Amino acid sequence: MNDSSRRKAVHPRPTPADLPLAGPGSDPASVRAHLAQADPRTLLMSLTHLTRNPEYLTRFAAVCDPANVESGGARPEADELRDLLTAVLTGEHPAAADAGPMPTGLFQQMASTYAHEPVDDEFIPLLLDQCGFANLPGTPEAPAPDRPRPPEGFHVVVIGAGLSGICAGVKLGEAGYSYRIYDRNKDVGGTWLTNIYPGVGVDTPSHFYSYSFEIMPDWPEFYSKGSYVLDYLHRCADGHGVRDHVTFETEVLSCAYHEATGRWLVTTRGPDGVESTEWADAVVTAMGFFQGSVRPDIPGLDDFAGPAVHTADWDPDIDLSGKRVAMIGTGASAMQVGPAVVDDVAALTVFQRTPSWIMPRRKDDLTVSDGARWAMRHVPYYAEWFRFITYWLASDSNFVRVVVDPEWTMPDVSVSAASEAMRQWLLAYAREELADRPDLFDKAIPAYPPFGKRILRDSNWYRMLRREHVDLVTSPIERITPGGLVTADGTETPADVLILATGYQVLPMLDKIRITGRGGAELADVWGFDDPRAHLGLTVPGFPNLFVLGGPNSAPNHGAGVNIISEAQVHYVLGCLSLLHERGARAIEPRQDVHDAYNEAVAQALEQRVWSHPSVRSYYQNSKGRVVVSNPWRLVDYWSMMRSPNPEDHIVS
Template identity: 45%
Template sequence: MSQVLNPAASLPLADSPELQQALAQANLPTLLAVYVHLSHDAAMLDRFADCIRPAFAPVPTSIPDDLAADLRGKLHHLLVTGEGLATGAPDDALFQRIMSVMVGEPVEQEFIELAFDQCGFRPWIDRSALPGRASRPANFKVLVIGAGMTGMAAAIKLEEAGYDYVVIEKNAEVGGTWYENRYPGVGVDTPSHFYSFSWEIWPDWHHYHPQGADMQRYMVEVADKYGLRRNVQFNTRVETLVYDEASGMWTVTVRRPDGRTEDLVVNAVINGHGPVNRFKWPDIPGLADFNGPVVHTADWPADLDLKGKRVAVIGTAASAAQLVGAIAPEVASLTVYQRTPHWVIHNPEIADEVSAGMQWALRNIPGFKEWFRFKVYWAAADGLFANVLQDPAWVGNDLAVSELNEMTRQYALSYLHQKFADRPDLIEKLTPDFPIFSKRIVLDNGWFDALLRPNVTLENKGIARILPNGIEAKDGSVFECDVIVCATGFNVARMLGNLTVKGIGGRDLGAEWGEEDARSYMGMCVPGYPNYFHTVGPNSAPNHAAGQNLISECQVNWIIEALDRVTEAGAKSFEVTEQAYDDWNRKVEARMPQMIWSHPRASSYYMNSKRRIFLSWPWRLVDFFNETRAPAEGSYVLHR
């Protein structure tokens, strides 16, 4: 373990107008946490405990002005003079008490290690700093597929752990999803201050939910800081992976920018290509015959100008909602084709800019960005888990699975009725008939406002065919348009994409998984494919809330622990056992009937055509964190 963060090391701060502005504008519960962290003044927690409420409580947080002023004054004095600064870091009990008060509800002991690691207080392991850690064998090489979030995490941590590695990236730059997705309005559902690497908590977000360009800027800055590009081979695609049992090596065939192929021989492969970069076109007759541009949101042309155009958008999920909100004011007319309505949540801060004072606090007040990250994690991640766990008392209910889930549904319904009070036709079209959270929700960032514009029409009668000059609905009506935009998602179920992966005895992972039935151990390993690690794999997606960044980090940690077992034992490779694989999949299958995604009315890309939930992790993020500290003894074999 690393040492606990010591914010006091950067004190005192100079008194300045910027500090005064930061104390006036910054989040108060976070200022409270910083003050108690630095001072160990637990009495201040008692004064605030009755004022701070959980994120989704019916009664909101309300801190009296005099109490807020007293906190700001005490913290200001401590920051600029150092007086009242405690010696050493808080003990774990005080940390836990600070966490509980700042989020308005108990934070149990099981969350403490996750909070230490994910919020930068005490990273789980910095392998470069472990005393006595032996260097890794010079001839042991790891190949990483993809330089998106997971691939970048793998590269940084492999470097830290002393492994030789190479990253193969099909694009010209790092960023993955955020390099590729550039459609107008593209953004992130996960709050900015949690959706980042735990070891690179960024203070420079412009919005509380990052826009796509901000997300890509963060990725680029991380790549710059860690010098990642020296080990990345850009504009290169991985095509085939073949395992040789005798040598324990993988031969990886890549295609270079000039079209030639090359074989790379490595000890291990970490596949970080992710499930959301292989977009799919809708299966609609006549799509290829349209006379104008037909584009997908995930492949947005840089030179596409929609001003004054007649535009059709196919789809109403997250990408479509972001796009429509952004382009509706500038197009001549816009028809949106909806197959299924989605639950829409009003998040008042979705478009909020981070104030200058808040940004200054994040950059300069010691400990502030770490504590704010914890506050965001708690509200946006495991705090939402009760929405997706079925309460047996609610079995048979068509529209909710628990009391909290019904409360969340009513909140969304109230917002829907409020926005469209004068448009009962839109209320009817936009009201889902399934429980909220049983498929991905949409955060409203201009979507509902766009649907109220006179130049926007929501069509839900279904598409019959595409004509050369427009779209014909199933009722025979025709919308003539200049551009068709397909916001129709990704082929998530085909998790290998176009990769060919051959394991022991010529086993073919693509054939075993087929088009839609991927299975693994912990979303990472399959027996018969030693030293092949498939990140963000089957049943590892955090579909109850934010947290893909955490899942990626946890999987990278587990994989490096697995590789360490190989190198420390002088073995050739690591393979999960059939028993562990079978037990794990039985455990997942037994859990799924308890989850909202299995509700009779649920239908989402989380499930395959046989209604097997192949994508979702059916427990909390803290459970994934705890499960991935190291491979369980007895769950694997080392080949020598």
């Protein structure tokens, strides 16, 4: 990010030029008091980054030892480094503000110290870009793409104004493109606008689930509620002028490619029912993986006498107070809504088909301290380094746990030694949480390996199950009556309200839009009902200048990182368009043989991933069991693939 774009940022970040601190609360005593609440590992990175003194990494290495992080140890070292950083921030000790870009070797040494393990060379470009360091003063220089300005009148249509659509709008605008975003909702925000069920929030660390170019210092919790995420997206869209390019309450009905002009004719329908058309030189779909709620196919559901509400279509006026509530499902939304409503209801019966693996709570209070938020706002490099550790611990560090070891001796329950260690850790947590309820433990533990399905973060799920007025039912639901549910064992459970936490439609992808490419070929026919494939998860032969953000096999299901995927794919889109302009061409699409070879590589890699385990059935798979959602590689691998399109892999005409 260059200096001019940083000045326009919605969330400006401190730099060495802002030192020494000035204004109220900048005296040494006040600064030291703030730092007392901030993370000492991250403070060590800021101190080293500001002073360029690598000796601090050895001197204070104990604060980065995971044992000390968990126990709150290494107090003498932590106190001393806080004193030193206070001196730097207040001007008592000078920072290395004019030293030029930091040597990459020192940056890598800092990352390895913080992670408490080696951070290899391959990660450095991703860290500079995705942790917000790129071209920030005093950090290693990262190459910026030298892209040509788009031709006058070159117009892009984006479908969807959620996380990916807003990102596309920001980057298209920065690159000088004319663009228009269409969204069926009344505002920007995508899933964070439409999902309003109780307890909705991120299960990815908030400081990571955000844009690298808009690192926000004021997340109130490490895993923030949906309203805060939505507010963040609103401010990003407004601050970068994206909202001015969005047409709301409008559905895209079709996109038809015209070979004679090399343009797409996009047909939309507005809130008044009137259809309109618009020409576009490129189309970017940014509709996300989830395309609406899935209601369970259970006999009698429509006959239920009380309210039956899906988590994806939550009615904010529904009153659960004192009601007997039956919740169907134990996935991600159930994991949040159940604990959020348990105190309000008279009885909560949870109907489970398959249990989920649950990540332990790090601590009961997940509120970000005032001191940590102060450090995010005032201490140079603190926010960027904290984002680094959330990526490192929540994303690619998990990858080893999803890779199948063909020599592993316990293939029924895990896929490798790392997978088994993960399983034992999760089991130990469940035993601790359910120590007095062995009946629940037997019901709540999955039979498939960890990460086979989406792994979930505990939001008091186990503690909710232990409540006296909560019951967990594993017998299949046979039918629903006007007054309750009947299971296969003959038991009838009375209910006043049904909560359907039964998931979202993933397949068929893009089925709401008729997309027609070269020769009149329809994408729905090319993909079939549930067998989509794309080159790099993004482009399809025969459909020039069409880019599918969040397309087939592009989800990082080994950990957090949807935000990285979105930014990487948008970066690749801009690279493809730049290639067009450089060659004076109109159309770009992947070669069929390149597309096929890539998808064969995906298939071979997925055979050695936990998502293909024979015990697993999930929304990652299509009706034949082929994994169509998950990306089989690390985030760093996929991010690297998306740096620049290979001209030889494409037909450019």
